[in-house]
Amino acid sequence: MKKIPWATLIKPCSLVGIGVYLSLHCMMAQAHPQQMPEPTEELTQLDTVEVAGQATDLIGIAASASQGVVGQEELKYRPLARVGELVEIVPGAVATQHSGSGKANQYFLRGFNLDHGTDFSVTLDGIPMNMPSHAHGQGYLDLNSVIPELIDKIEYGKGPYYADAGDFSAAGYTKMHTLHKLSEGLLKVTGGEFGYYRGVLANSRRIGDGDLLFGSEVNFYDGVWQQPENAGKYNGMLRYTIDKDNWGLAVNGKAYHATWTATNQIPERAITEGLIGLYGTGDPSDGGITSRYSLSGNAWNRNDHGKNDLNLYAVYSELDLFSNFTGYIDTVHGDQIEQKEHRVQLGGNGEHTRYDRWFGIDADTTVGLQIRHDDINGLALNHTQARRLLSTVRVDDISETSVGLYAKNEARWLEKFRSIAGLRGDFFAFDVHSRTLAANSGSQDAALISPKLSLIAGPWLDTELFLNMGYGYHSNDARGTVTHTDPATGETVHPVTPLARSRGAELGLRSQTLPGLNSTLALWWLESQSELVFVGDGGTTDAAGQSQRYGIEWTNDYKPTDWLTLEADFAFTRAYFTDAPAAQSHIPNSVGRVISLGATATDPSGLFGSLRLRHFGDVPLNREGTAWAGDTSIVNLGLGYQHKAYKIEVDCFNLFGSTNNDIAYFYGYRLQGETAGPNPDGSTDGIIKHPVEPRMVRVTASVSF
Template sequence: MQKITRQTTITIITVIWAAYSSLVAAHPLPDEETQEEPVQLDTVEIEGRATDLIGIATSASQGVVGQPEFKYRPLSRVGELVEVVPGAIATQHSGSGKANQYFLRGFNLDHGTDFTVSVDGIPMNMPSHAHGQGYLDLNSVIPELVDKVEYGKGPYYAEVGDFSSAGFSKMHTMHKLDKNFIKFTGGEFDFYRSVLGVSHKFGDGDLLLGSEVNFYDGVWEQAEDLKKYNGMLRYTVDKDTWGYSLNGKAYHSTWTATNQIPGRAIDSGLIGLYGTGDGSDGGITNRYSVSGNYWNRSDKAKNEFNVYALYSDLDLFSNFTGYINPVTGDQIEQKEERVQVGGNAEHTRFDKWFGIEMDNTLGLQVRHDEIMGLALNQTQQRNIWNTVREDDISETSVGLYIKNEAHWLDKFRTVAGLRADFFEFDVNSKTLKINSGSKDAAIISPKLSMIFGPWYDTDIFLNGGYGYHSNDARGTTIKIDPTDGVSQADSVTPLSWSRGAEFGVRTQHLPGLTSTVALWWLESSSELVFVGDGGTTEPSGKSERYGVEWTNYYKPTDYLTFDADFAFTAAKFIGVPSGENHIPNSVGRVVSFGATIESPMGLFGTLRLRHFGDVPLVENGAAWNDETNIVNLGLGYQKEAYKVEVDVFNLFDSTDNDIAYFYGYRLQGEAAGPNDDGSTDGIIRHPIEPRMVRVTATLRF
């Protein structure tokens, strides 16, 4: 959708509120004397992919995964929780303490730009971040304490706003534990991890304590020396019709990183496969949060409300291009401190208007980020020798949405939504005052889903809608490129819209099998993107993506489970010559397969395959990343009081790439290359980690 003014936004929000209020007034909820009570739409207790979502889900690409389905899944890193979303990939091109790099529906999401994640109602994506827009670091999540993961793909859901063009994921932690546990994992390359979970009845509620400690040197020639600490304290009162929770979380991590290196250096033997171009890369990060959630429900309505406050910081050192500057090298420092506060409120009424059953929802989301000392420095061995720019930023967003779900016929229902978002950016540049300034922006995003069925336990979906992502506040006010002092002809548009559509089918007709097929299309607007690694802006064109996804979850017996997901995507720039329109790092093919067996005698095993390929690295298609295949194996034995498991990661010791790029790089001591800056273009790669074994023992008490 086109940008709109602040006054237009206020008018639209007022109209939405007035329309909702007038409808409520015209069709009040029945009181006790009313003879005809409204019929509440069906609800479902969410457990996982086996849950019957027929008649519940609003798209074929929407779903839920529960703890029982990923408790046996070998996780080499917490970011792989995102991979429970069919077609999603989480890779890493740096150290374990840094956010993963994500891919979904033909998007190189970088560290989260078009995929939004929340944990217990707290948005995890960071706008105007030191390292990348929408920075999504999931290392503060303890997987063993995640109860379920809800997800949806495409811009069809009114309740999600910024960073949701490709999709969303909502993670929920447990309210309480059936059994307390202590867990210890040890593995090759000095991997040690311990997790403690304790749940205790306290007053009217349950008090849950969780902690995690993780040390890891890694496979790299430069020891990673990861030191990670996580803590969580949650108090929950959960009655039949109402409840609340109070949450406190803390996370701290330090690490040394091995970033991607030139393939030519590996092939020639100058650098080992697990070697590094700069042994001083790495970082330190912290995240501390408090939040509260409240919910209630009756036959007539339900309400959900949460507030949160958090502090986070990051000090990250990276060298992506080596020694284009042969004297100091090209290492940069990206750092920030951030205070984030916000809240979400949602009210839903279960109505019956003119004989039509419907839910009417009104939601409000408010967020403010105060970002201090947002800096990009040039460094050598972590010592600053030049400050490119430093800023303080205030960024506020307000989202208001209304959603109507109506059962028009026995076999036909609709979900219509309208969302209005308003943003205010305020940039105070400490290094170049001309780059300071303020910017307002707003956007309207309509949504519509039509659901037909069910027939033979099969639903048919038609979905369409608009979405968006915000851009870095620094790019919206920039006037002078801080790297070379050249005037910027254009600043970044504050909000970039997307629009998409989908046709899908979900069936549970065959006993034990849940299968979905989705054909989808998505277009993203032309935009200028702020490049945090360079401190300036870089234009990118209008783009189009389309594809097909087929997901399957099959449980033929209580002891055996299969899942198989296939995603094929075509992605291209629009308005450029054919053959020059490839979108770099857009993944065209993702296949995952898993099999899990649970013996009644206590034995269990799981085998998982992840494959992705068809990845162009440059616009003209001259360089492509080879396909990546990785197989993980897990075996174990469990009883009520204990569990022992052995996980083998990268079972066949593949040396495929975790991720690859194509750009100019100069090795230390290397003669100047053909590029103007002395670099040499080529594939820059970061391999997956070699085969490794980890053993875990869990005691329940």
């Protein structure tokens, strides 16, 4: 890992200032969400992509078989039990929940237990949603601030092959874009079982040269649990956009606040013995409060010779989370912990693309700059009882700055052969001030260079072939890079590497040979320098060992008629540690099998319906492979009718009433009042699980105006 001692001498505000200056002159990183370069007579440019669901024609456009784009047209017919399921637009991705509705989901992709986002990045209108050095977990990704009805489209890609995707994107990325305007206003009200109520109000107005879009969401949910969630969520969005033929500006403000009571995972043995019900709780005082407020600005322009994009953002967020993962190892007070933080996030992204012709070869060259600074105050881990402070384990203040520079060149060497070569450099500066133990204060710098290469041949018979390879990484928690003494035990520990490298390759195929069928096939391999695994008693992730993964993915989207769309996605993965004996090489919670099947039908009379199956399985829970999570299959059904401006929908989630696991772990747990178990701390190892929610029905009425 190359050190960069000069990074500690540059103040975060100077980095942001330099970034703004360079961006304004070079105009470099987030592409305008709704426009593509116009064709010119001299150069062969990409046509505008009209997004109408997963069947979008990406022949000649995509960099890999694992890239895609999904538009609002599909989202509006897709029943969502929770907003985190938006990531399941990515074939092979799974979003589950082991806690309350206000907490970030648990994500899985390509054999990764991504926890809350460690190797899967998401941006919303150019703002990174993953949180480094977060109180609860590295890369914490909370999507509850997203209003699905206001999403224009979602772009995604898997693997470390894309120069503009940086931290947390080794497994994949998504870029979510909100609408610029609405053709008509929307009022939507949902009511359902278990105290579920949701309302959405959105509209847009022409003001001056632009459009003002405003939207709001309110959501209440008691939940299926013995301990009611009493969840309340409030979302608001205000966006003003000027969108001309060759330039545009946008200002976007968002606000989100939520409170909830959580039912965390409980021991399977307690359920089997009838000590706790399937939907019971180990600690009825778990839960949290969270808020997120953001302001961003985007600017773009384009002409026959290139395009420029710039976005700047500021985010304030806070979290106060109470969790009890291990029960009552502390037989007097219990094991509840509090994780809290206050964060200010500043940054910007800029990108400049130039269209050229070199010696008769069409080539697009892109250079980009991404700057981010996180100032995290009062990052605390406390021991609590019923949300009452008992003792403080550690409190830190963190300053973390990252700068990403990248360049990529797409050259069309022959009519049926093109290449995309990229190079990315990332620079990090960590500064940690420990309020509780001076030995765990310090600074750390790190730098990493990541080359990328994609070779694309075709199309022949509307079929393209892809060979992709590249390096990626994820950053580790800043506290771990300077910690020398375990604050809980006083034992000496070794700091972790600031940046953990990954590398991967993929052989893919994308075909539209059969009319109406869009099919992709990918064989992939990925190696990680450091694996992150969940640790129950700390409620966070620890850096484990080196790992490898390989797999096959087959994605199909078929539209045999104008009124019917069929989907079938299959992902199979093998994941294992490479620095451990074969008998201990399983990676806990690495999902080995994901299958998604779906059918959507729309009739000119106004009737519509959607039926979807989500299945995942082959999930080891410990290194030895002696404990497994079991298979989980969920079927969701949606039916509705639309007449002019009025629409009624009935959604049934978990149609067949599955009681399988939404998430499961394997670690030590002690029930309240239980005799000491075999572990030194008195706990008993076993499967700790959280079931899927039972069958429930929700009815939605909406009107456009």
